[in-house]
Amino acid sequence: MPGPTPPIVLPRELNPPHLATWAFDLPFPRPVPHPEHDRAVTDARTWVQRMGIVTTDEELRRHDRMALASWPGLNFPNATGADLDLLCNWVCWWVVMDDRDDGEFIQDPRRVEEFYRRLIAVVAPDRQSGHPDLGADPMVEAFADIWRRWRQGMSPGWQARTAENWAKLFEALIDECAGRRDGAVPSMDQYLAIRDRSGEMALELDATERVGHYEVPQAVLDTPALASMRLSTIRAVNISQDVQSLAKEEAIGDNLNMVLVLERERSLGRVDALCEVHRMIRVYTDDFLAHQATVPRVLDGLGLAPEDRLPVYRHIDDLGRLIVGNLVWCAAAERYRT
Numbered sequence: 001m002p003g004p005t006p007p008i009v010l011p012r013e014l015n016p017p018h019l020a021t022w023a024f025d026l027p028f029p030r031p032v033p034h035p036e037h038d039r040a041v042t043d044a045r046t047w048v049q050r051m052g053i054v055t056t057d058e059e060l061r062r063h064d065r066m067a068l069a070s071w072p073g074l075n076f077p078n079a080t081g082a083d084l085d086l087l088c089n090w091v092c093w094w095v096v097m098d099d100r101d102d103g104e105f106i107q108d109p110r111r112v113e114e115f116y117r118r119l120i121a122v123v124a125p126d127r128q129s130g131h132p133d134l135g136a137d138p139m140v141e142a143f144a145d146i147w148r149r150w151r152q153g154m155s156p157g158w159q160a161r162t163a164e165n166w167a168k169l170f171e172a173l174i175d176e177c178a179g180r181r182d183g184a185v186p187s188m189d190q191y192l193a194i195r196d197r198s199g200e201m202a203l204e205l206d207a208t209e210r211v212g213h214y215e216v217p218q219a220v221l222d223t224p225a226l227a228s229m230r231l232s233t234i235r236a237v238n239i240s241q242d243v244q245s246l247a248k249e250e251a252i253g254d255n256l257n258m259v260l261v262l263e264r265e266r267s268l269g270r271v272d273a274l275c276e277v278h279r280m281i282r283v284y285t286d287d288f289l290a291h292q293a294t295v296p297r298v299l300d301g302l303g304l305a306p307e308d309r310l311p312v313y314r315h316i317d318d319l320g321r322l323i324v325g326n327l328v329w330c331a332a333a334e335r336y337r338t
Contacts, residue, residue, distance in 0.1 A: 024240050024281055024327055027289065028320035031328060034073025036084055041069040044088040051145065052138035053096045066334045068092050075204065075325035076211050076318075083211040086149050090207075093142050094200060095335065100139075106177040115139075116170040122147050123163040150210060158215050162206040172197035176256060185255040185264045192235070194256060199241075201234040201322075208318035214311035217304070225291040225298050226312075232284040232291075233319040237326045240281055243274065244330040285323070292316055 034040070045063065048054040054063050072079060072087035079087055105111060118137070122144050147166075151159045176198045179186065186194060209215050220226055242249075242258040249257050258280075262273040295316065299309050 024243075024278065026236075026281075026324050026327065027285055028324045031074040031077055031321070031325050034070075034077060034084075036080060037070060037073050040072065040084050040088050041067075043085045044069045044092050047085075047089050048092050048096070048142075051093075051142040053093060053142050063092065066095065068095055068335070071325075071329045071333075074329045075322050076207065077321065077325075079211040082149070086146065087207065087211060089142075090146050090150075093139070093146060097139060106180055109178065109181070112174055112177045116174050119143055120167045120170045123166040153213065154210060155215060157218065158206075158209065161218075162203070162210075165202040165206055168197055169200060169203065179256065180254055183253060183255065185260055188261055188265055191256065191258060191261045195238050195258075196231075196234060198256075199234070199238045201237055204237075204322055204326075205230055205233065205319070208315060208322070209311075212314055212318060214314055216311050216315045217308070219302055220299070220304075220312050223298050223302075225294050226315075229288050229291050229316065229319060232288040233323055236281055236284040236288075236323045239277055239284075240323075240327050241330050243277055244327075244333075288319070288323075 045060075048063060049060070054060050068091050069088045071091045072084055076084070076087055100115075105115075115137070118140050122140065150162065154162075172194060176194055179194070216226070221230075239258045246257055246259050249255075250260070255261075258277055259270070259273045262268050262276050263270065266273075266276070268276065295312065296309075299312060304312075
């Protein structure tokens with residue numbers, strides 16, 4: 001179980017092998033060990049084999065080594081039972097899918113397009129004629145199993161919102177694969193446009209509501225305060241994650257990384273680019289805290305009764321947990337050194 005991140009240190013020199021331990025100062029509580037961790041590990045291991053997305057002994061050893069089931073406990077500490085299992089299955093599926101993009105798969109545009117369009121058809125069949133042949137690909141079948149449970153107990157409006165987020169993600173991944181085939185380093189604006197969509201952070205925000213069994217009113221989500229806090233969460237996680245995954249992504253030629261973007265666009269050296277990432281994270285967390293202070297007044301303006309504000313405050317707490325939980329897991333995870 002990874003421990004808390006140490007205080008921020010900005011060294012004059014930093015060797016790439018130490019990137020995974022370069023700490024960020026985040027003004028949110030650190031996660032603690034989840035009481036159901038061991039049970040969740042066993043359930044996740046059984047699920048990936050039953051669904052056929054981890055089949056060989058080597059794949060299973062890698063699955064065990066990456067300790068994927070620790071991710072939900074760090075990011076969603078209040079999730080228990082079937083909700084925790086859903087999150088574990090999701091991250092296990094996501095990693096297998098994401099690793100597919102590291103090999104020959106992305107070199108075949110037809111395969112890329114076909115795979116992600118079939119996933120889109122699971123959540124939004126109106127975007128593609130017909131329905132996916134679930135049995136033809138265990139990854140599609142496994143995702144359909146996740147999607148079935150993902151929607152349970154949630155309102156039609158929430159289901160439509162999260163379906164749209166899933167579809168946008170898969171469409172963005174088609175574009176990301178094309179960019180990786182070309183080997184181009186995106187500009188800052190291009191990076192943000194792609195990363196905001198191709199990272200699964202929008203789904204993590206949806207998941208806070210799903211496993212928390214609450215829904216934030218759309219009118220609140222549409223306010224500048226909540227919209228800014230959610231965007232700050234997405235970018236703080238994505239950009240801090242780029243530091244953890246830098247060595248791995250350089251090794252495979254993946255240029256969709258903020259450190260590499262800063263080095264090229266601003267002609268920065270490695271340490272200066274890393275220091276700039278720290279400054280960016282500080283801007284995002286400062287923005288988050290500043291908007292958080294305005295939320296009660298924003299809710300006053302919307303006329304929300306005190307009891308109707310509880311989901312909003314829960315969501316804000318959950319956003320802070322995501323910022324820290326993702327960092328703690330990524331800094332310790334075998335995932336970013338495999």
